[in-house]
Amino acid sequence: MVTTRNVYVHYGEKPIVKDFSHLFKEGKIHTIIGPNGSGKSTVFKALSRLLNHKSGVIEINETPINLYQPKSLSKILAVLSQTNHAPSDFTVRDLLRFGRTPHKRFFEALNKEDDTIIDWAIKITHLEALENRRVCCLSGGERQRAWIAMNLAQQPKVLLLDEPTTYLDIQHQFEVMELVKHLNQSLNMTVVMILHDLTQASLYSDEIIVINKGEIVCTGTPETVLTTELIQKVYNVNVEIGRHKSGKPLIVPIGRA
Amino acid sequence: MQHDEKSRMTKRILVILITFCLLIIALLFAIANGSADFSLSEVLTALFQKPDDVSTAVVWNLRLPRAIIAIFVGANLAVSGVLLQSVMGNPLADPGLTGISSGASLAAIIIMLLFPNVYHLLSLGAFLGGAAACLLVYGLAWKNGGIRPLRIILAGVAVNAMLGGGTSLLSILNSDKIQGVLLWLNGSMSAKSWMDVRGLLPYSVLGLALSILCIRGANLLLLGDNVATNLGARVNRLRILLSGVAVLLAGISVATVGIIGFVGLIVPHMSRKMVGADYRFLLPHSMVLGGLVLLIGDTLARTVAAPVELPVGVIMAVIGGPFFLYLLRKEDRNGHDA
């Protein structure tokens, strides 16, 4: 689905992401973890063409991303940024209308079909009761769902989520993660997310990619990747690892390494 | 819940319609009042039956073309402002502050005074002059990949002063031909004829029609560059396109009536209060309200100090200056999204 080979991304002269090679498989949930400033968001920026990669290849469906028209790329790939800002008096529904942009010509109005798709996105994210509320006046969790709903209105094949659960309480975190799982299972959507909570990453991911200082340290299933040694090496903390009933690791920090 | 959405839209459309009705009323009022006052029935008779008398002559040859020009110039300037505000992501942007008006004005004066033989290219010249000045201000305000509002204002002040200096210099060197130019510099609609209407109207209609096509793009920029890009917009191209339409609208307005400040600032702000930030409603409403505000301004200019006629630019400056300071203060307090 999404393939990167030897990708380097620079800010100015400085390499931020180095030699990033990975195959993101169709219909799987992938999670990128790594310390603050390790280059996770920068990988997303390169995948979504907000930043040009300096060298290497990024392909979606076997086509290099620089060959896509911006709109064709947006029909395949939707991105939830780490920070978002909607104009103060836009409602949830107003926001979702923007999700249809890639499917429309520059001056073309939305039609019945677009409304149906917007209704569907509202329903799947459980926003029915909030669709006419202003985005700025929602709680953090509701707002996050609204932005994800906008991404869904794009009808993408691949969803990039940059820290979708940061700032949310445990209930809203759970809701967002369950939504992601549901989208993945019911629509076979390919998901790549960035998370800081290792236990969350463990429970919801098919594959985890660990990066540190811009380089991939290790990839694999949660069971193989999330070991005390690796976490100690990357994060400088000692952790205790428990087992969820599914067999997936649960991570509890216990001291500085 | 669909119902809420409908009623909100209906309300906004209603506000636009009401503003439009007010515009029609203001138009009739503007035509009826002046050095000779007519009653409503006299105005309507003159407009629709055209009897061969004084009122017909005054209405048709003097007041109607002037009112039409006021309406279109007001609409142009307001829409120009509202587009620039989306381009810069800041409610303080307007054609005056961004140098478009003074650039267009200098270009127009150069043509009027030095190259009167290409007078028919006045609109084009004003457009190019406005575009050049606008580029200069953007260039100066640009730093680290972004445009900071404060830098725009500073760069705008500098560029406006420079271009204004050029305009003064030209005026002094050509003091023999300066009469008309002086009035024009303060933004005036006196002695406008059907010929001026014919010069303004086609470009206005073109620019305003293009601005309607810009609505989706202007809305997209409100979400910020990253989100807009992720939705498939080419952000830089979009900015250039919107600025181009804004320059066209402001440029032809300046070429016709001279510099009238603050319309592009006040009107969008009022419209935002009335119909919200969504350009699907904001832009059409600004268009209508812009026409209304400038028509009222010009009617005041003709009548407050009668028989002396004030330039409408002066009226707008007297109202607009304090308003601008108020917005600036608010901007200070709220950070970026006043």
Ligand SMILES: Nc1ncnc2c1ncn2[C@@H]1O[C@H](COP(=O)(O)OP(=O)(O)OP(=O)(O)O)[C@@H](O)[C@H]1O
């Ligand atoms: N616009 C920018 N210009 C220059 N350097 C930048 C820019 N944005 C990020 N960086 C640098 O790139 C590096 C990686 O940043 P990035 O945002 O990818 O980190 P991250 O892994 O997403 O971190 P976090 O977990 O804090 O979100 C950091 O050192 C950061 O300082």
Ligand SMILES: [Mg+2]
């Ligand atoms: Mg980040």
